[in-house]
Amino acid sequence: MTFTCPIEIVQLLVSPSHAYFGRSKDGPAADVRTQLPSSVEVVTGKGIRGDRFFGVQAHTEAAITFLAVEAWETAVAEANALHPDDEPWDGDVSVARRNIVVRGLELDPLRGEDFVIDTGDGPVLLRGGRPAHPCAWMDSMVVDGTRKALIGRGGLRTAPISSGTLRVGPGVVISPVPLDPARAALSVRRAQPLPRG
8 A cells, every 4th residue: 555645845955065064163164066956866876966975885875865844944943932032043944954855744654664756757766764863063054952953853864766856846755654744843753764674
């Protein structure tokens, strides 16, 4: 049995190198050419062509990162609420540095599952892996408290099982498990990758 979930890809991010490394107080790397394209090429076993994780052996099982925009918006709102006297941060989701920002998709049930995403150019098969945990950089790039607010809702790392194209805009996810878009913003804390059954 499979379940179909309508989704929207809100943003795609491709960057040839890491922007956040070293000490966050020193600021992000200044020469990182981050792109927010309208489409990306996914390559089996490698990731998104042109991205920093593409073909990197250590990241094969986690080459493409997802983030639910609902989770991001909730975390930013919670962090902003901790600083009522400050100007609220506007919440630019590209700061999270996730490859695929999606609306309407509950990510946690996809851990340990193979699922399909199709945005009109044919199906792309992915395998859900471990959570994409937020790093300390979120407190310096957004506002203090953002990292803590993102714990349990920082996204999902995936491995590409087939090649294809993904685009910004509407699409569908076909999953072996039921998904509830109303739960996309929830913080879920449990063990690392689920065992494959």
